[in-house]
Amino acid sequence: MSDIPAELRFAESHEWARLEADGTVTVGISDHAQEALGDVVFVELPEIGKVFVAGDTAGVVESVKAASDIYSPVAGEVVEVNEALGSEPEALNDTPYASWIFKVKPSNAEADLANLLDATGYKAAIGE
Structure with a gap:
């Protein structure tokens, strides 16, 4: 059974999004996604x-x-990437919610985040 933090929003394509205090949105892949992918x-x-x-x-x-595309769950400009994943890609397997992939300065965070699934909706979408 996957770990699905209640404070995050989820895309049906298995990315998670977290609105930060500075207004940026941090993006990563879900625990379910990393389990399905296997060793990154x-x-x-x-x-x-x-x-x-x-x-x-x-x-x-x-x-x-396999290789899997990562999609931006929100519109906006990439302002930071997690360079540590270059030498430690397996961090996505070990800590999928701490090992973010990129951060976006969103153009419409409120609307985009509202279109994503909450933890309950994502749990239902992955059949758990």
Whole structure:
């Protein structure tokens, strides 16, 4: 059974989003996603300054099983990426909610986050 923190919002494509005190949105992959992928061996991070529409492909997570696109759950500009994943991609397996992938300065955080699933909705979406 997956860990699904109540304070996060989730995309059906298994990314999580957390609104930070500074107004940015931190993005990562869910515990369910990392379990399905298996051992993560590489993470392709988005470029800082890149602007996404919600749902745009933002990067790739590769595991021993497969490669999976990472989508931006909110619209906005990438302001930071987790460079540590370059040398420690397995952190996504070990601590999926602490090991974020990128941060976005959202263009419409309130509306985009409202379109995502809460913990209960995500739990239902993954059949748990």
